[in-house]
Amino acid sequence: MFSWTRPTRRRLRTLSVTGVATAVAALTLSLLPSFAQAAETTLGAAAAQSGRYFGAAVAGQKLGDSAYTTILNREFNSVTPENEMKIDATEPQQNNFTFGSADRIVNHALSRGWQVRGHTLAWHSQQPPWMQSMSGSALRQAMLNHVTRVAAYYRGKVVAWDVVNEAFADGPSGARRDSNLQRTGNDWIEAAFRAADAADPGAKLCYNDYNTDDWTHAKTQAVYNMVRDFKQRGVPIDCVGFQSHFNANSPYPSNYRTTLSSFAALGVDVQITELDIEGSGSTQANTYRNVINDCLAVARCNGVTTWGVRDCDSWRSGGTPLLFECNGNKKPAYTATLEALNSATPTPTP
Secondary structure (H helix, E strand, O other), rough: OOOOOOOOHHHHHHHHHHHHHHHHHHHHHHHHHHHOOOOOOHHHHHHOOOOOOOEEOHHHHHHHHHHHHHOOOOHOOOOOOOOOOHHHHHHEEEEOOOOOOHHHHHHHHOOOOEEEEEEEEEEEEOOHHHHOOOHHHHHHHHHHHHHHHHHOOOOOOHHHHHHOOOOEOOOOOEOOOOOOHHHHOOOHHHHHHHHHHOOOOOOOEEEEEEEOOOOOOHHHHHHEEEHHHHHOOOOOOOEEEEOOOOEEOOOOOOOOOHHHHHHHOOEEEEEEEEEOOOOHHHHHHHHHHHHHHHOOOOOEEEEEOOOOHHHHOOOHHHOOHHHHHHHHHHHHHHHHHHHHHHHHHHOOOO
């Protein structure tokens, strides 16, 4: 940081040419440290230099594990509750809402000045039994009530919501997933976004999905067409989340940056919401580096979340897909990620 006092007009008039040159040179030298980007030593701090966040999915019960929280508190500046905000956790019985488990994660984050991504308001999976047995207009109303109640409860605390999760089918059809929510009518996604917007107009509203990383895939194009339609018709959608679970069966695509930039061109933010990359050593490290660089190349890619903290916390622990070993040691993928984040052009401070 630097500050200066604006010189008076009289003082400027009395400077000689030599004096002006000397003053400019001195001022230039004094500003150099401000424009030089020092390498940050943690993921969150490195991401923040370019105005982005670097987060992790957090399991509430692990907040009592000191090894886990040591890494979490040191490295990240954003959290996503892994399961604690899903429908079965927040409304186990109809109209009986329970927020204690999610609150624990939210309060942990907010007390440290981090941001919280909400996950998720409407989803075909992890529905409580009472919702699974519903259909038609009753299910539609119950879904909208859930979206409204949960989004309103966390109003002002959650910066972005995955409003709808995984609503498109895999494969070449580009069709919507056949689910009880889809069978309430094709407008159910739009209805969920409008309800979330009414309940928390200050939060960014995202559509989130997996296997949408490759620009050529039918599923990717189907989501793109939906987002484009929403933007054209004024449906309140602010961002698209790419889960980006990469492994041998679903590898990192060379056109990933094209996907991110194409969605961003629609006027939405893009976020990497559930990143994990199976593998080890330099191969895994290089893929992490590529993903981060792709995000950094797209101005509206404003953050990355890994789905877990350590390999043993991952839902795919056998594939060792995260940045930290179970003992807390940093992996080559961590170093590659940190170096990539530090390479970003810093956001200037006014």
